[in-house]
Amino acid sequence: MTTVHASPVESTYEPIGPDERAALTELAFGIGRRYETRGFGDLDAARDHWREVTEAGLAAISLPTEYGGAGTMSDLLLVAERLAAGGYPAGKLTISSAMGGAVLLRHGSEEQRRRWVPAIGDGSLRFCFALTEPGAGSNAARMTTTATKTDGGWRISGEKTYISAVDDSDMMLVVAKDAASGGFSLFSLPLPCDRLQLQPVKVLAPVPERQWTVYFDDVELPDDALVGEAGGGGRALFDGLNPERLIVAAQAVGIGRWCLEKAAAYAGQRVVFDVPIGQHQAVQHPLAEALIDLEAAWAMIERGAAAYESGDDPRAAGLACNMAKVKACDAGLKAADAALQTFGGSGFTSESMLFDRFGYLRLLKSTPVSRELALNQVAVSGLGLPRSY
Numbered sequence: 001m002t003t004v005h006a007s008p009v010e011s012t013y014e015p016i017g018p019d020e021r022a023a024l025t026e027l028a029f030g031i032g033r034r035y036e037t038r039g040f041g042d043l044d045a046a047r048d049h050w051r052e053v054t055e056a057g058l059a060a061i062s063l064p065t066e067y068g069g070a071g072t073m074s075d076l077l078l079v080a081e082r083l084a085a086g087g088y089p090a091g092k093l094t095i096s097s098a099m100g101g102a103v104l105l106r107h108g109s110e111e112q113r114r115r116w117v118p119a120i121g122d123g124s125l126r127f128c129f130a131l132t133e134p135g136a137g138s139n140a141a142r143m144t145t146t147a148t149k150t151d152g153g154w155r156i157s158g159e160k161t162y163i164s165a166v167d168d169s170d171m172m173l174v175v176a177k178d179a180a181s182g183g184f185s186l187f188s189l190p191l192p193c194d195r196l197q198l199q200p201v202k203v204l205a206p207v208p209e210r211q212w213t214v215y216f217d218d219v220e221l222p223d224d225a226l227v228g229e230a231g232g233g234g235r236a237l238f239d240g241l242n243p244e245r246l247i248v249a250a251q252a253v254g255i256g257r258w259c260l261e262k263a264a265a266y267a268g269q270r271v272v273f274d275v276p277i278g279q280h281q282a283v284q285h286p287l288a289e290a291l292i293d294l295e296a297a298w299a300m301i302e303r304g305a306a307a308y309e310s311g312d313d314p315r316a317a318g319l320a321c322n323m324a325k326v327k328a329c330d331a332g333l334k335a336a337d338a339a340l341q342t343f344g345g346s347g348f349t350s351e352s353m354l355f356d357r358f359g360y361l362r363l364l365k366s367t368p369v370s371r372e373l374a375l376n377q378v379a380v381s382g383l384g385l386p387r388s389y
């Protein structure tokens, strides 16, 4: 049993032993495999898949034992990678278990933790996350959504965009500017909410949820909707963004592995010019290089997880998580591209599903943090270069 001191309260995490870890790995891979022929944008598939994931207890991985969880962030990353390597990632692990869990555990009140963390673990509480604004984009400091203190609560007004799964979540974690101090505050907003106006954003990438522009029309929230300190939510935000980056990275590695598995099988049996195409080094090498990059990315993800879990040095954790995100998303995309090339024309058919996976991995270069913004942070924290953002 380990104790994590990074949170205001000490939480206990029950490490998963080698046998249990192997069983978990197999379980996650098997669930992913059952959905490998389904498109990532197929919402029915995504919902059925999430139901299987939660029924298997996988959403509780990385949550402390006192809230019904088991394992650590490293175990959750392995689960996320194995689901994706099987053929289908669980997007909701990112915002619910990893991000929502991390923010509540490190910054929520005991009451909030007791109420919500077990429900994250059993899948009955699904989070969405609202940070991006049309006018601010990557520059969150420019956000204009404002939280004003009222008698006994808060009033939120403003606008967010590209918010995923607002229609398929029970709670929104909203980042707003505190009207009094100008700092960030985090709020939990129960959904559906009749003071929210929703407008769909039509995204063509194969994603397992819908996106929305959300207008906060003087939304009234009670005092206990505030998570962490008013105006002091910057740390909570970054404590949530690090696990988000790691989970996305783990998914990218898993999807990349799935692409390579398919490409190697195809290259071994597709005969052109009298030999299997996989016998040509021009076909082998891009796949081999992609495999090396995926392995390197996985090592960086493990390093990021260790830095995040230790909680000792937030700057080092941010650096390691951003590095892992960049490396893993590059590696996943490279693997999907190499696999597409191996398949020739068949890579673009619905039968192979490769172009669907390529589209999703390409999206991960731009979101949830763009490659450039992650590199900016690496340049500043890793190289001591002046801040440009």
Ligand SMILES: Cc1cc2nc3c(=O)[nH]c(=O)nc-3n(C[C@H](O)[C@H](O)[C@H](O)COP(=O)(O)OP(=O)(O)OC[C@H]3O[C@@H](n4cnc5c(N)ncnc54)[C@H](O)[C@@H]3O)c2cc1C
Binding pocket: 128, 129, 130, 131, 132, 133, 136, 137, 138, 139, 161, 162, 163, 164, 165, 203, 205, 207, 211, 363, 366, 367, 368, 369, 370, 371, 372, 373, 376, 388, 389
């Ligand atoms: C499918 C999808 C789902 C999403 N889900 C959510 C969600 O659930 N919740 C949420 O809050 N947001 C969500 N987003 C938003 C996403 O996080 C943002 O799109 C992303 O952070 C980039 O912001 P932006 O689109 O405003 O780009 P911009 O900030 O306008 O940037 C445009 C380009 O300029 C580059 N750039 C900008 N500034 C710099 C700089 N200083 N240095 C170098 N390059 C720079 C960026 O890297 C990018 O390539 C989602 C987006 C998509 C497409």
